[in-house]
Amino acid sequence: EYVIVDGEILDRTVAKVDIEDRGYQFGDGVYEVIRVYNGKMFTGKEHLNRLIESAEKIRMELPYSPEELESKMEELISKNELDTGIVYMQFTRGTSPRNHVFPGGDVAPTFVAYTRKVARPVESMEKGVRSILDEDIRWLRCDIKSLNLLGNLLSKQKAAEAGCFEAILHRGESVTEGSHSNISIVKDGVIITHQADNLILNGITRQKVLEICRNENISVDERAFTLDELSAADEVFSSGTTVEVMPIVEVDGKPVGTGNPGPVTRNLQDLFKAEIERQCGK
């Protein structure tokens, strides 16, 4: 199995990162996860652009253009003969003696990437999944896809221990997103999802779903919704790179709507699958 370290493709068993890498010590870096279907990246350009934006937001300049990154990822996917899965990539602010202050310009970012086989979660997408609520205790720059995920991990662990797929996060009465996905509700045919600001990661899947809605004349309201609106919703779904459009059928032990995936979510799943097939083939 091949990986990329510092831009070089090499065997995973010989790959090395220094113990004073700033990603390892501080979580000082950014990352992306891109879906691969039939050996092709889905919405790859959007992910690579967001990676560069995340890097800029933490004042890191990446030594590669999006085109160079794209071709490196394609090379890795093909060397690993990946069919359906993900490619993970991260840039940290490099290796230098531990110090909160950024290292000088002579220190290059550390670039690491690998692939993994991940099936489409067809059974969960069919049946729907359960969720819990959890207070969103994260920082105020959730728009940056940074390596600092402790808040997300604590919430996801709580969900997992409750036998649930996702923790729906809220700041007081206001729902933000999930621990590892964006959350939308459906009320009277309208899709409501938190606006893309500093309190959520503007998911590429979220953006693709909203684009599909605009093309299909499905009404969308991009605004924060409340816990009361969540419990009165007809449908709830989660969206993300690996989970696609995932129906949520239970929140904190209470059924959503009928307790089964609803028609609007089903329709979006079909339209999303059509978009995958358009970009990556059947």
Ligand code: PMP
């Ligand atoms: N929010 C959070 C906190 C995430 O970690 C993710 C990624 N899994 C998302 C939203 C969804 O983003 P995307 O659709 O780009 O995967």
